[in-house]
Amino acid sequence: VLTCSIWGCGGSTPAPTTPKSGQSAVSAPASTSVSGKIKFKTASGDVLASMKPKEYGYKVVDGQGADLGKIKRDGERIKVKIGGATQFKVKPKDGGVKLSDAAGNTIIRIKRKGEGFQLRDGGDTTFAQLKKKGSNWTAVNANGDLLALVKVKDTKCKLYDASDKGLFSISDKSTPAGTALMAVTNIPIIQRCALYAFFKDKGW
Secondary structure, X not given: OOOHHHHOOOOOOOOOOOOOOOOOOOOOOEEEEEOOEEEEEOOOOOEEEEEEEEOOEEEEEEOOOOEEEEEEEEOOEEEEEEOOEEEEEEEEEOOEEEEEEOOOOEEEEEEEEOOEEEEEEOOOOEEEEEEEEOXXXXXXXXXXXXXXXXXXXXXXXXXXXXXXXEEEXXXXXXXXXXXXXXXXXXXXXXXXXXXXXXXXXXXX
């Protein structure tokens, strides 16, 4: 049973932990776009969270429509507000991106590595990578175990696990790397949504 703790629904959010060896992306959500809305669903079709486009960016809600936070654009930067207060910030950093708390403490650094990205925690330890494989993208954990493979098909990005089982899809092919990042489920959902929005804006 998937619970709110997987998605980081609470106000305070811990830094990500290193995925365990062999961790699967089966718990990653499925995604579809309805009237501009991006829905994140379980494999069984249950909605766990949605990103609703707004003039300021996105409003993120859970499956019951409860507010999880707001993703607000500020130039090239993004602020994540929960309960009206800024909790997280996303900004460009050395060709990559940095996610920090309201005080500026680093939670995640995403650095360029070749054509892909390396995800590091606040202690500068790599816990996942996004790798480009031909025209497709993969997400792997620190041990190199596959979390998800992204394939661009027509107007969609689809994610598959190591056994080629479909995990989820999103009706938007503008950011396959951002879609791969959504499979790194030890990052709380509100932070993943903010990073996804940043990747989308950048066309990564």
